[in-house]
Amino acid sequence: MPRPRSLSPDRLAAAALAVLDRDGLTGLSMRTVAKELGMSTMALYRYVDGREELEGMVVELVLSSVDTTPPADPSAPWRERIAVMLGRMRDAVGRHPAVIPLTPAHRHSAPTILRWSETVLALLAEAGYEGERRVVALRALVGYLIGAIQLEHQGPLSGAGTVELGELPRDSFPLLADTARHARRVPADREFFGGLDILLRGLGD
Known part of the structure; x- marks a missing residue:
């Protein structure tokens, strides 16, 4: 019925x-x-x-609120346009952090994810990515996106965990303690887009 x-x-x-x-x-x-x-x-x-x-x-x-169309300026470098696409997804999912773990399981059926992926793939194709190389590039971007959003909301640099790491004994964990002390001053946008920039520069090699 x-x-x-x-x-x-x-x-x-x-x-x-x-x-x-x-x-x-x-x-x-x-x-x-x-x-x-x-x-x-x-x-x-x-x-x-x-x-x-x-x-x-x-x-x-x-x-459904994510703009899946290509960024307006087609003359912008492909890395910048991909960063815009990931930023759009981050903004939407970040408003409802509990949804984050559900996105990987439904990436094949959610129409918005399919359209978003098609746009990102077109940008990768424009940059010369083909075949298996394009597969790996997309997976790297999606993996970074999901992981970065989870860290931002479930283990933020501004949280108590970072403070605890910063107080570790320097004789045993000198680099970890020093890195954690710097981490407390890193805003969420800088963390996300800074990490993404490192990934995209690697993809450009």
Whole structure:
């Protein structure tokens, strides 16, 4: 039987996102989303097959604001344009950090991720990347993006962990302690785009 239409996909995704934002990834379940919507868990199954489908809907809702078109200035260096594309994704996902772990699992089905990837691949192709080299380049960029966002929100340089590292005994960990003391002064944008610049320069070799 066809699913009822009284509950739109956007409303379902918004309810799941509300649970994620409030309770984190461990709090997301069919039961908690049903409760958020004021309905029974069994009734929710009339609209979605299960948690995996809910996750995909949430990912697409969060990323739907991402501009997946190429950066406006086609004369800008390809590295700068790729940095713009990664910055757009970082901004969208960063507003809902609990969604970060869900993005890799749904990268093949979320329309926004597919369009974003196509744009980045076009920029890599423009830079001369082909075949396996383009595969590795895209994976490196996506890996950096996901890892950097996770670190920014789950282990920020401004956090207590950095302070603890900075207080390590210098006779045992001289470089780690010194690096941590410098890290406390690095803003999040500098960390993200500075690391990305290092990666992109490596890709340019």
